[in-house]
Amino acid sequence: MKKSYRIKKESDFQRVFETHNSVANHKFVIYQMQKPNQPHFRVGISVGKKVGNAVQRGWVKRRIRQTLLEVKPELKQDVDFLVIARKSAADLSMKEIKKNLVHALTLAHLFEEK
Known part of the structure; x- marks a missing residue:
């Protein structure tokens, strides 16, 4: 994933975090902000x-980035979002990470409507 797709500055992280618009499952928390x-x-x-x-x-982190790369065409384009991994995410396989992350992104309504 290109660097232009990443949030890197602490101020940008805080701006998204402070929107308090979040969803979570057992493995990931997603914060989002419309842009x-x-x-x-x-x-x-x-x-x-x-x-x-x-x-x-x-x-x-590599597994999360790979999953996002695979679902990139389906994601909404006008949004900034944070993916926060919970402790239990370390024990997952790539397939399980993808399944749980896609579930969290679906809960956050980050996929384009079909």
């Missing part, structure tokens, strides 16, 4: 130290 006139969505990924050591956190 009209934006050419594409932006995503911030947060995997805290409770998830595990640096290797495990990196592993989870």
Whole structure:
């Protein structure tokens, strides 16, 4: 996923976080903020130290990015959102991460209407 699709600045993270517009399942929390006139969505990924050591956190982040890359054409483009991994996400396989993340994104209504 290109860097233009990522939220990197702390101020941008806080702006999305402060909207208090969130949904969650057992593995992920999604915060979102509508951004009209934006050419594409932006995503911030947060995997805290409770998830595990640096290797495990990196592993989870890579799996999240890969899942987002696979569902990218189906996602709404006028939104910024944060994906926060919960502790139990470290124990999941790629298939389970994808299933749980897609479920959380569906709860957040981040997929385009068909």
